[in-house]
Amino acid sequence: MARAMFHHSMNYRSVVVFGQATEILEEEEKIESMRIFSDHVAPGRWNVCRLPNPAEIKATKMLKVEMRDGHVSAKVREGPPGDDDEDYAMDVWAGVLPLSLEVKAPIDDPKLTAGIPVPDHVAHYTRTPKESLQRP
Numbered sequence: 001m002a003r004a005m006f007h008h009s010m011n012y013r014s015v016v017v018f019g020q021a022t023e024i025l026e027e028e029e030k031i032e033s034m035r036i037f038s039d040h041v042a043p044g045r046w047n048v049c050r051l052p053n054p055a056e057i058k059a060t061k062m063l064k065v066e067m068r069d070g071h072v073s074a075k076v077r078e079g080p081p082g083d084d085d086e087d088y089a090m091d092v093w094a095g096v097l098p099l100s101l102e103v104k105a106p107i108d109d110p111k112l113t114a115g116i117p118v119p120d121h122v123a124h125y126t127r128t129p130k131e132s133l134q135r136p
Helices: 027-041 054-059 085-089 129-133
Strands: 012-017 021-023 063-065 072-077
Touching: 027 054
Parallel strands: none
Antiparallel strands: 012 072, 021 063
16 A cells, blocks of 8 residues: 555566467366366365266366467566655555465365365365466
8 A cells, every 4th residue: 555546556466378268179188177277276186076077077168278488478566565756755654465365274064974074185275376386
């Protein structure tokens, strides 16, 4: 938050990929892309869940984009606000208000059969920026 409304900003990470998305139509490739995506979001989950049935596979659209040098843009904004020099003399609080997403304790589904423990990959779930950028 800056001293002047015009200079209010947010810290962020953003990636834009430029290219032509194509639908994955071949079933084996589609299922593999579903597995990769699932394991990226929740590592290990694919191996313990019921796999998608033919109707679910058909109802799910998976896309791919060929990534080429020069066709990907990443942007990061970090740090304090940048006020105009004359605004630093103002008696207005300025600084960073940190926000975060946090992993909390798992909550059982109300319809979960009694006695089924929380699996390790859920109980010890963690997600760091470095992990979120790694490819499976």
